[in-house]
Amino acid sequence: MNLKFLETFVWVARLQSFSLTAEKMFSTQAAISSRIASLEEELGLRLFVRDSRGVSLTLEGLKVLDYAEQMLEVQRALKHSLDNTNPQQGLVRIGVMDTVIHTWLSPLMSTLMQTFPAVEIEITADAARNLCDQLQKGYLDIVFQTDLIRHESVRNLELAHYPMHWIAASNSIYARPYASLAEMASERIITFVKNSRPHQDVLNLLHAHGISTPRVSCVNSVSAMTRLIRDGFGIGALPAALVAKPLASGELIQLEPGTRLPQLDVVASWRAGVGLELIESIVDMSRQVVSQYAADVGPLRMVPAPGLNNRRTLE
Template identity: 60%
Template sequence: MNLRFLETFVWVARLKSFRLTAEKLFTTQASVSSRIAALEADLGVKLLLRDSRGVSLTPEGSKVLEYAERMLDTAKAMKQSLGGERAVVGRIRLGVMDTVIHTWMSALVAELTERYPQVEIELVADTSLNLRDQLQKGFLDVILQTDLLRQESIRSLDLARYPMGWIVATGSPHHRDYASLAELARERIITFSRNSRPHQEVFSLLQSAGSETPRLNCVNSVSAITRLLRDGFGIGALPPALVAAELARGELVLLTGLQPPPSLELVVSWQTGVELVDEVVGLCQQVLGRYAQDVGVQRIVLV
């Protein structure tokens, strides 16, 4: 029996909300619904009832909840007993670009904290350019950014691609059809910080479409980009994964019919010979894999 499905069921039963459970487990409501449906199919009974008042347990659900909580407690105790004598201590210095912060970073930190409770996590959020510089100077141990690094003491692994898109505020003057990228380029475009890889690729794409001087407004904060887009400031060139909630609520919309910007690459790079680094890289792959499974290929594509 899948423990992740049991954990999801327990949290839905406690919080009485699919939305709050999705936030708690760093996943989507669709993924929560899918896990509950799979668990119900496995057990052959209906566990939950959903109506206008919320979520409630069926009589069978109440019985299953008791066993599910015991099973999760047993699994947790087993893991703690196996790791108690060889608990890892120390510090890991982790650098991440803003795109990761706003997608699956919380799930990674939660997993790191649970697996290595005595390890201090030093988290740095910065641009890919600055993160690479800090890794090369030895100030960081692991970074999640956009480019493969080739250096004697550094290793890199290509992890995934974030599909990009053209995103605008629903009902704003920018929410209309565009005949070409050249016409789009006459509007105010909002994208990542200057000299970043996505900025350079968006600039090159619009230039190749016939715009000699595209108006690119460079912002190094995803939160600031999102706010500007919601206020109708311009057209965003960024991964839809970063504004999934705003798209779902209908506040923002993805323009269709135009060539999107090149996908945003996601690379993990790390200093060799540093304690715990290999384990952290492996954990990044595991957590990212679960995130990708939850959100689908429209939001991220694993390499």
Template identity: 60%
Template sequence: MNLRFLETFVWVARLKSFRLTAEKLFTTQASVSSRIAALEADLGVKLLLRDSRGVSLTPEGSRVLEYAERMLDTAQAMKQSLGAERTRVGRVRLGIMDTVIHTWMSALVAELTARYPQVEIELVADTALNLREHLHKGFVDVILQTDLLREECIRSLDLARYPMGWIVASGSALHREYADLAELARERILTFSRNSRPHQDVASLLQAAGAHRLRLNCVNSVSAITRLLRDGFGVAALPPALVASELARGELALLDGLLAPPSLELVASWQTGVELVEEVVGVCRQVLARYAQEAGERRIVLVQGSRA
């Protein structure tokens, strides 16, 4: 239904004149008549009566007027809301762990910049442990990391899971079959920074499989892990989503037949009471949902209820 035609009808009903409506809308009486006729044809009812005394509403026209006014009010509210986003000013400090940087951060920054062109988006890239400390100290407003935080003045939302896998350089000596995780653990294992959730999960998994002398190499940079992998330095416990391009090109390979490490959690945590923060978290959910749809569940799985 054409909102311009509805607007024309509302003004005719209010002013009770096609001439005054034409002046109000900076158009001609012929154009006003044409819009009303098109609206009546669309609805299949007569809306207005014109006689020597002026213009009046039919019973159907009175009912349509109520709906038309509501629809125009809703459209105006929507425009004001969108306009409010674009006139927002200020700064939002966003802390992001490396996993997000190498998957959907660029899309997130592009979306935030488009929605809030006058808001400064300050990015802090760090480990999940450090990001939580930054949030506690008030150095950042929102963080994307691995743990739910249940503390006063901080809210957390469980967003998604990155499935993990054992990844090696294709064609290297490490690219072979392993009887079990205990045998795999005899090789150098690359994982995330020490005492991080992935590091602890990998260590626990390998120890439970009977490996006691672990050769864990903790690296806090996905780029560094990827370079070490390509050079055949070790086996990485890593989400395949982080090296999707290298896997697609055949530079890296995912080992089959072994129990994978627990999935890497993705959690948004933020300081309450900070302007714009709740909106930014909502944008994060929307961008993440689009990324998850494109990447597929082998790369990332949304937590039930986190879909925006």
């Protein structure tokens, strides 16, 4: 039995798409279809159902998937036992939201490159919603973003929470006491990209306090957002970790209108399965890096998720 055909079968089952599998395996859709057809002919079984909704496994295909993953794991273990002197190689595609880039991505990359110097790393920065979509389509291997991904082939690990604050430039017109959230909401609020988790949290909080038409400006770049806040163009709704230095110097201040913002969660999400041990190693690495980063900056900037050191993985 051709192990390359089995590997192709496993990826079609995971991605539920012939075209995405072709991209993943640097092949053509015709070649992928031919491999699956050959495997079905050899086994005398129909492995997939193809319809307008996409590709799904048959009952026989589900049984074959379990054995196929076991066979690929044996192949991987055999190769490793025969040649364990070579460093780990391959390409890892990591998706990150802006907040991670500006806080603990650098120590993670430093640790990753020291541990796996031969691994090629590709970084994609995007909004959480887009990162989740790209992971499920197979364009990314692991993403660090805000939401749990409910998908049968995706695992999630809650990493940490960023406390969110109302922040303004200390020399701006906004640097004054506010008696209530409603009073503060009459000013311009600056926050993350539209429809992101923090943007929705800000809107929900304001609406819950009867503020139906707030002036909220959405910015899709953390650098641009913090620049606008520092230059006095509005009140920021963002994690204090992103502006730790200007807060410490007094250039920025935290406002206390009596109502706190919901925290911003950070979740690692990745595809589960045989042959993805490198991804699992990076997830474990991120857990350690986040724990250390949180310890360094303190609970006002970042709080590790409960049980992080015991690695609580959510399917």
